[in-house]
Amino acid sequence: MKKDVKLKIFDLMVTARCLEERMIKMSKSADGHFWLGGPGEEAFNVPLGMLSRPGRGVEYDYFHFHYRNAATMLAMGMDPRDELRQANNRATDPFSGGRNFVNHFARVEWNVCPVTSTIQTQWLIAPGTARAQKRHGGEGITIVTCGDAGTAEGDFHIGLNWATQPGWDLPLLFIVTNNRYGISTSYDQVHGAGNIAEMARGYGMEFGIVDGTDVEASYSKLEEVMDFVRKERRPYLLEASVSRLYGHSSSSGANRVPEDSETDPLEEWVKKLIKAKLLTRKDYQAKYEAETQRMNEYLKEVKQEPAPTPESIYDHIYKDA
Amino acid sequence: MKKDVKLKIFDLMVTARCLEERMIKMSKSADGHFWLGGPGEEAFNVPLGMLSRPGRGVEYDYFHFHYRNAATMLAMGMDPRDELRQANNRATDPFSGGRNFVNHFARVEWNVCPVTSTIQTQWLIAPGTARAQKRHGGEGITIVTCGDAGTAEGDFHIGLNWATQPGWDLPLLFIVTNNRYGISTSYDQVHGAGNIAEMARGYGMEFGIVDGTDVEASYSKLEEVMDFVRKERRPYLLEASVSRLYGHSSSSGANRVPEDSETDPLEEWVKKLIKAKLLTRKDYQAKYEAETQRMNEYLKEVKQEPAPTPESIYDHIYKDA
Amino acid sequence: MATMAQAIRMALHYGEENLGVTDVFGEDVGPPLGGVFTASQGLKTAWNSPLDERGIIGTALGLALAGQRPVCEIQFGDYIFNTIDLLKIVGNTHWSCIGQFEVPLVCMTIVGAGIHGSIYHSHSFESVAAHIPGWKIVLPSTPIDAYGLMISAIKDPNPVMFLYPKALIRVKGEQRIPGEPDEKILKRMIDAPTGPTLAHIEQARVDWKPEWPSGLTDYQVPFSKANIVQEGTDITVVTYARHVFMARQAAAQLKESDGVSVEIVDLRTLYPWDRETVMNSIRKTGRVLVLNEDTPVCNFGEHILREIITECFYELHARPRLLAGADVPGVGLHEILELASIPQVQNIVDEIRGICAEEP
Amino acid sequence: MATMAQAIRMALHYGEENLGVTDVFGEDVGPPLGGVFTASQGLKTAWNSPLDERGIIGTALGLALAGQRPVCEIQFGDYIFNTIDLLKIVGNTHWSCIGQFEVPLVCMTIVGAGIHGSIYHSHSFESVAAHIPGWKIVLPSTPIDAYGLMISAIKDPNPVMFLYPKALIRVKGEQRIPGEPDEKILKRMIDAPTGPTLAHIEQARVDWKPEWPSGLTDYQVPFSKANIVQEGTDITVVTYARHVFMARQAAAQLKESDGVSVEIVDLRTLYPWDRETVMNSIRKTGRVLVLNEDTPVCNFGEHILREIITECFYELHARPRLLAGADVPGVGLHEILELASIPQVQNIVDEIRGICAEEP
Ligand SMILES: Cc1ncc(C[n+]2csc(CCOP(=O)(O)OP(=O)(O)O)c2C)c(N)n1
Ligand SMILES: Cc1ncc(C[n+]2csc(CCOP(=O)(O)OP(=O)(O)O)c2C)c(N)n1
Ligand SMILES: [Mg+2]
Ligand SMILES: [Mg+2]
Secondary structure, three states: OOHHHHHHHHHHHHHHHHHHHHHHHHHOOOOOOOOOOOOOOHHHHHHHHHHOOOOOOOOOOEEEOOOOOHHHHHHHOOOHHHHHHHHOOOOOOOOOOOOOOOOOOOEHHHOEOOOOOOOOOHHHHHHHHHHHHHHHOOOOOEEEEEEOHHHHOHHHHHHHHHOEEOOEEOOEEEEEEEOOEEOOEEHHHHOOOOOOHHHHHHHOOEEEEEEOOOHHHHHHHHHHHHHHHHHHOOOEEEEEEOOOOOOOOHHHOOOOOOOOOOOOHHHHHHHHHHHOOOOOHHHHHHHHHHHHHHHHHHHHHHHOOOOOOHHHHHOOOOOOO | OOHHHHHHHHHHHHHHHHHHHHHHHHHOOOOOOOOOOOOOOHHHHHHHHHHOOOOOOOOOOEEEOOOOOHHHHHHHOOOHHHHHHHHOOOOOOOOOOOOOOOOOOOEHHHOEOOOOOOOOOHHHHHHHHHHHHHHHOOOOOEEEEEEOHHHHOHHHHHHHHHOEEOOEEOOEEEEEEEOOEEOOEEHHHHOOOOOHHHHHHHHOOEEEEEEOOOHHHHHHHHHHHHHHHHHHOOOEEEEEEOOOOOOOOHHHOOOOOOOOOOOOHHHHHHHHHHHOOOOOHHHHHHHHHHHHHHHHHHHHHHHOOOOOOHHHHHOOOOOOO | OOEHHHHHHHHHHHHHHHOOOOEEEEOOOOOOOOOOOOOOOOOOOEEEOOOOHHHHHHHHHHHHHOOOOEEEEEOOHHHOOOOHHHHHHHHHHHHHOOOOOOOOOEEEEEEOOOOOOHHHOOOOOHHHHHOOOOOEEEOOOOHHHHHHHHHHHHHOOOOEEEEEEHHHOOOEOOOOOOOOOOHHHHHHHHOOOOOOOHHHHHHHHOOOOOOOOOOOOOOOOOOOOOEEEEOOOOEEEEEOOHHHHHHHHHHHHHHHHHOOOEEEEEOOEEEOOOHHHHHHHHHHHOOEEEEOOOOOOOOHHHHHHHHHHHHHHHHOOOOOEEEOOOOOOOOOOOHHHHHHHOOOHHHHHHHHHHHHHOOO | OOEHHHHHHHHHHHHHHHOOOOEEEEOOOOOOOOOOOOOOOOOOOEEEOOOOHHHHHHHHHHHHHOOOOEEEEEOOHHHOOOOHHHHHHHHHHHHHOOOOOOOOOEEEEEEOOOOOOHHHOOOOOHHHHHHOOOOEEEOOOOHHHHHHHHHHHHHOOOOEEEEEEHHHOOOEOOOOOOOOOOHHHHHHHHOOOOOOOHHHHHHHHOOOOOOOOOOOOOOOOOOOOOEEEEOOOOEEEEEOOHHHHHHHHHHHHHHHHHOOOEEEEEOOEEEOOOHHHHHHHHHHHOOEEEEOOOOOOOOHHHHHHHHHHHHHHHHOOOOOEEEOOOOOOOOOOOHHHHHHHOOOHHHHHHHHHHHHHOOO
């Protein structure tokens, strides 16, 4: 990995972390009703965004995200203000106009399909965009993400099955971010044998596991498997172990987990960059403070923007024929 | 296998075949509206019934059947008239009072849970009875059957998952009767890689495959795996290859498939018994004719029984508190 | 005349040739069968899905999001109930992303009783469907309406639930679809050869190709336009699907026996429905029966009734009524059970008589 | 006084100790959390299921068929819509096997808006639920009713859908549940210790055991008995759940401003509902508003309205009305959106005024 890539990842990880922390604070004040997001997943989610090909239409990648992919969106080029607009339910929220929870993206220019809160249904929709891409040819792929607990839904299997129909292997990258929890239920309580990724075996599908808290491991694994899916036009199931640094969501407090109970991928990356002499702790602190400050200012700015109107609830129910 | 067991299986197979053929004829006349059932599955379904332990309550086996298990019910001791009552929609139909399609059994005295036409939902219900049995102890097990096409439903996986929860391996025998068709869609069109049974791998579940048109193979495999599930109190997934000798159902004509296109397990068994000098072709013909005759007479008898009344549609919506 | 199955097939063909339909798919929708009710025989974009309703709806949505124009089928309306969450998502997609993504998909599924379908092949779906926002819902009673509504469904940029009645799928039309050739010719042109078993059918269809009528058009039945099947002055019957025909029979009987003049409105589009036609008719007759076969609690007819009450309460000359299916968990198989569970001509006659006899 | 969460917990405890409840299960229902709304904290039979609603309903049915007495939970009513086919099966089981198998299960799920739940945590479920035959459906508005209805639900040999309102889950009761100790004491006895993170909570609860009030009884609120929350003479409001309280506020305001006397009927059991109480009230007042927050098409209130029309049409002094949620695909997150989507006190006041102003 080149130096500038490493630092770019660092920058994006800090931005993502500060953005999420800004939104966590909002959820504890009058500025936001709710928060859930991805602190602890940045080492994986940033490379995912950097390596993807956002754009509009089947030539580009399609995204069906879980609700912890802010870092991916930032790496794809999202203005943090757009996320704050959603967190603050502004009419200017470009994803949902103040209608949906934070981290529920939808951006047609980048093929980011609407994020729904219904766990795992995205795995049913992803084969549809991937099928269109298979038919079209080219190198566009579909990327779908989910958590570990959600893999218990039958929908997890339906996705794998539709991606491996005879003659119709789909260019579909399935990603499970395993933080070993579904809200309060630990992975060990509800998951029987083996890794989640091994379920791919039953479908003759390629699969792999990666330490999603390790930037370099994540980047190179994603590089490899995205290339595989793009070129081979066949599916791949990737399981990434990640952390959940602020708990499930604001409903469960959104407080930082006890020190050392979970790996902080940002801290790990900072340590590595310091060791490699690409960064000093001071640089990091400065960057962190600057980004925190930037987010504070963005929020101030965003809060001035208009709220949705009561009548707007009826907008967009149907597209005019 | 002892001689008398072999001949008992033969007897039951003939009865099952003649009963189904009687019902097929009914579906083509005014005597029945619809038929679907199990000709082609007898070599497997008869041993299944013989080796099971019907009775009421958690000490006994629970059954969640697909709609092709008449031979199993006969082997468990069902009076063929009961099935004809359902085929002819009599009020005396002990399973559904003339409400449900043929081969949609329900018999509380034998723990035969109501058969529904909704493909694969039985795999969601089976873990419930098995969990009660696991808690209770003893040797009672739950048996659930389905077809090959139905395994594409997410519910197939849900069943496997709930049967392998940590600390809660369930005494549950999962059976897939693979006739390589779902109505008109061939297995090869919609099933990607490997055998269905291998899906069990992802759950760390024991599994196996058996030629379900072969009486001896089926009997001994079932003996083995039922013993395993009874004693080990752990699940097992068994895939049996079977035939579909009269097509999907009366909706697709219910005509006998072209000679030699599918193995007729009864014919195979007859040949083996003849070879082993346990039977002559003549005995077989006589038995076949006698059973055909018996079914004709049963139908005559059953047709005299009362039809359901219009008011009865409101019976049993609720159980009185 | 064409049957409804043939009409749908022709509309789908027109759709894939001229309106950008990319996929017609579902269980047994592709070759060799072309749909258990033959509605997708011979279509070039038809394919067989796994036996998996959730995958079908999900994939249809994905295809639509990727700019395709899918028509998916749920083999029986009875088997759509494991997808309600997905139908809600399909219906909320355009709204929740404030109009960024269009969802031009059609979901077709056959509904209702009348074919001795017993507990699991007799369900209605309109009441649950209409409760799900964001969809347009149609339910034709004739082949020509099925054709015209399917064309409208394909052209519409919104999700459309195309319901069609089991009991009428093989009934021939009374009106010729534009471009429809003579009945026998049509059959020879577009009905796939058949046989006693699947093996025979497969064999017979190896080299078969339909010959599509050349004169088919984009004849549309516009959404939200009800059809006044017959005019009348004494009472309005608001209905759809199979009960249009039952209402006609009841009306004929009542004309004869009681001299009552019944106006029958076939809604055709159930949502958004044609309030104007319904209310105008009721304003004229002063009496109304809403008629369908779904179970009665939270029945779509109750919605119609509520709107009638809201708009015409003080203009009604008699208590408005709903005649719906029996409040039971299923339609029993025995004919006696089915007849007792689904409104029959005599029940309709009785209700109309009852309403007309009321003197406020 | 106890909150509704505490009331449900106590009833479930009573159920597992005295009424044979064998399993209380669902997502996050067991330790450490005891339910995302704490309704199953400290229960000895509570366990965590996989994240899988279809498995939950299926397993509950299997347990019931095997003679167990399960209470399962769907974490949010918003996530029950992938199980409608199974709920139909649960509801038809006793009927389709002509009474051979009993299905004594309770399915509990929290419904409605009012907690800034946005598109996926604000859904109502009563309209779809009531359309499914074979279930009994309850939806309490107070802790004591929640307790008494849960006891009835557990005792009933039929499937019971126990809905409870998100907006009221933490509201304290006005009436003491038999055996309920003093508020602070209750809290100390049965509320699990908490902490800033899951790790802290797990830690704090390792050795924690609830101390259940000893005096709890099998206090039942019988099914199909509505509650006249306040008597009145001018108009009847038929409602339930959160809107009971909104109706009370509206009534107080109207009494003050217009001198209108409002009778409020809290249905409590939605199916089979208490026709007698409703009709008697309407016969007395001659005017009626049906009020809830579900979307308006095929809304449960339309069913009530239809029955009112059927029974009391000629006794009504004014057009009866339904005030329901907006006809939109979801409740938006911004407060302005939620307020515009769910009937508020002022909307109720306006509707009641409108009805009372009508002169036939
Ligand atoms: C279908 C459905 N059921 C339940 C929920 C409630 N819920 C929201 S998040 C969650 C846990 C998800 O865990 P996991 O899949 O591991 O993802 P994570 O939150 O850990 O990233 C649950 C149960 C939901 N949103 N959707
Ligand atoms: C949920 C559901 N979807 C569709 C159907 C319609 N259907 C009935 S049988 C069948 C094919 C089943 O094939 P398979 O599972 O292989 O069993 P088989 O009939 O071959 O024994 C289909 C699609 C159904 N009954 N239930
Ligand atoms: Mg997780
Ligand atoms: Mg099969």
